[in-house]
Amino acid sequence: MENRQSFSRQAFHLPGVRAASGPSPRAALAGMQPYAPGRSISDIRAEFGLERVVKLASNENPLGPSPLALQAVRDALPDMHRYPDDRAVPLRSRLAEKLSLQACQFIVANGADELITLICEAYLEPGDRIATFAPTFSEYGFGARLMNAEIVAVPLADSFALRADDLLAAVDARTKLVFVCSPNNPTGTYLPKAELEYLLSRLPNGCLLVLDAAYSHFADAQDYADGFELLRAGARLVVLQTFSKAYGLAGIRAGFAAGPADVVAHLLAVKEPFNVNALAQVAARAALDDEAHLKATLRTNAVGRDRLREGLDRLGVRSVKSQSNFMLAHFGARASFVYEQLLRRGVIVRDAAGWGLPEWLRVSVGTAEEIDLLLACLTDVLRSAD
Ligand SMILES: Cc1ncc(COP(=O)(O)O)c(C=O)c1O
The missing domain is CATH 3.40.640.10 (Type I PLP-dependent aspartate aminotransferase-like (Major domain))
Structure with missing residues (x-):
């Protein structure tokens, strides 16, 4: 649900569906757009024929449920x-x-x-x-x-x-x-x-x-x-x-x-x-x-947040200091290219264009292994973008 963005809602118009009889919907519906979910792991797996897909797009807990x-x-x-x-x-x-x-x-x-x-x-x-x-x-x-x-x-x-x-x-x-x-x-x-x-x-x-x-x-x-x-x-x-x-x-x-x-x-x-x-x-x-699960979650996040920020720094990518379990990273004009290329390599992040931030991607803090995979893919992608 986290992926709800007003930009990604399309008008409630179903092509080929003609209004039959019945009441008109409330006027408010004209301004509303349906929820367009972000890319799922199964989607990306199927589209690019990948075995391993890492989702760092919805700020979920990388350790799983309690x-x-x-x-x-x-x-x-x-x-x-x-x-x-x-x-x-x-x-x-x-x-x-x-x-x-x-x-x-x-x-x-x-x-x-x-x-x-x-x-x-x-x-x-x-x-x-x-x-x-x-x-x-x-x-x-x-x-x-x-x-x-x-x-x-x-x-x-x-x-x-x-x-x-x-x-x-x-x-x-x-x-x-x-x-x-x-x-x-x-x-x-x-x-x-x-x-x-x-x-x-x-x-x-x-x-x-x-x-x-x-x-x-x-x-x-x-x-x-x-x-x-x-x-x-x-x-x-x-x-x-x-x-x-x-x-x-x-x-x-x-x-x-x-x-x-x-x-x-x-x-x-x-x-x-x-x-x-x-x-x-x-x-x-x-x-x-479940104190133990919460503690492990917070520790993983605190360590991962530093790891991600330092890794982005090393790649010359500016990021916003975060108090959360995600981070905005600045890719400038290359942001949507980087987003697409990461998908192809099995890493789903969040394109921030819908928030009016077309030069940024939002990355959820994953496990150390997931962050390292993201950073390795980013190294590769940024090289290819040069
Ligand atoms: C700021 C904020 N509030 C609320 C929610 C919704 O949380 P829930 O999954 O409990 O509906 C989200 C989900 O991403 C969120 O980012």
Whole structure:
């Protein structure tokens, strides 16, 4: 789901399909484009006849899922004929314990993507506005468009920095939601704690801050804040988290939001009853307690991030210092050539053109072996581009 990009959505027009009778779709659909997934491993294998394909395109966990989550899924399989728990009670209780908040301050959803949609459904009337940075994760725009709301996109500052004042300047009486992705996808840059607090203190009453902290586990800067401390202090913001990244559960779909109890109640009011399947609930619950897997994941990422950056440096490729599990690398006019050539060699990265960054590629941090393979392929490709 990470690959959703507004640029890659094509209009909802099916060639050869003529409108029959029936209602017209909502006007909002005219501005929406369907999800165009990135290239999959099986796709690239088949297209180029390759045995080995390495995917560094969707910021997934290179170590795989938490083993405790796998076991929990196996244990839960015999009960698959039962509906899941509509309120994900054990998972929310454990989250409350771990994060020192109340269970009523959590909502679990079918990935953080669903949470973004739920927030938009709960708060946006047609003509309302959301404010967010650009480039950033595309789903905030998707949720706003779905509700016929307007998107005010504020350019990141130099070096892709997130500046609270720039965002505040874009907020007006019609702005209901402000989405901040920190660490930001696709740049890996973040909103420092002091800036986050400043932003929160200046937002008007009718405006809710949504801090998308999907990549928070990977951030190790002293001045990074994931928003939970603010929530514990009673601040009014919503923090989004996912089990798709650090916990390695992207395929089973689970994420959660934490916020003030009244905001969570609004989100519960628009969610479908059985939005999170039973296997996802037990997997997420088990992964939360798999300290060893999380530790190994964070270590692999920290070491891999340095390895990748140093390797790119050696090749003369500029990269953006990242607080996440991916990195933007600058290839200039050769970016799309490099992207294609890497595919042919069995390495899938992400073309950043869709974020308005045609000279950049976004590379997920893999294992040491995957990074070395990428760097070896890049050496070869850059030589051939000279
Ligand atoms: C910033 C950000 N938020 C949310 C998500 C969605 O996560 P999930 O897989 O939980 O839907 C992604 C996925 O890539 C992301 O990059």
